[in-house]
Amino acid sequence: MTNKVTKAVFPVAGLGTRFLPATKSVPKEIMTLVDRPLIQYAIDEARAAGIKEFIFVTSRGKSALEDYFDHSPSLEAELERKGKTDLLKTLEDTNMDSGAIAYIRQHKPLGLGHAVWCARRMIGNEPFAVILPDDVIAAEKPCLQQMVEAYEEKPSNIVAAMEVPREKTSSYGILATGADHGNMVEVTGMVEKPKAEEAPSNLAVIGRYILTPKVLENLEQKQTGAGGEIQLTDAIAKEIDGEGVHGFRFQGQRFDCGSKAGFLQATVSFGLSRPELRDDLMGFIQDIVHMDKAAQ
């Protein structure tokens, strides 16, 4: 078995109901932060981590994602004709090598674990990454790259982890922890979406994983967990006494783009990080904060 992580699974089958009506005809992964769709941030991060094969687990209504990662000959010809080389360059990141991207349908919404299991034949017998595009992470060194480096030092199942407020534990997979080595924490238990009073800690799983193929075998049992769904968390937890599980405290700022508030925060933050937008946007924010204070 190779120890190099070159494949990543992107579960993108969700309906995105929290963003209706926008997501009635647009997959939520195509919604944009400034001018790049959420999925582009996920792909960029995977590429930076050395991923060469990109496996999308999709559902009906997601064909815009396939078009997005395809060449657009008429658009490219038009931009070329007009000499818009800078715009042509912005399209480069959307191009994939032939055969580098694959789409698999999840026919029924049976849970995140089931979605990952749908990709089992493409993954085969090697370690693989999972990226949930709703979790956008701004970081100097991209989060998955940090995790690949951690994996190379300590091959095991590694989940990105972050402390969350106690009252939010019911939105996350929560870790029970043993020995704490700073960035890497030994995981002794994992619970999907526990109530605050039942949570073993407030250390939450964030949507980046490096997993061993054993997790796919565990998913094969198709056991249902929280919410009656086949949970990835439960299949990883089975490896605590097997190949081991670590929480990885990443460096960076995570935005929950699965929620409207998180999405708006990410928009502002990514806008401010663009030199060409920063002054205008900052001036606007200062003005509205000032007006809001004056009105109180």
Ligand code: G1P
């Ligand atoms: C999923 C996982 C959960 C994890 C979360 C991170 O939940 O099941 O363990 O903490 O992503 O964003 P979802 O947000 O899909 O309900």
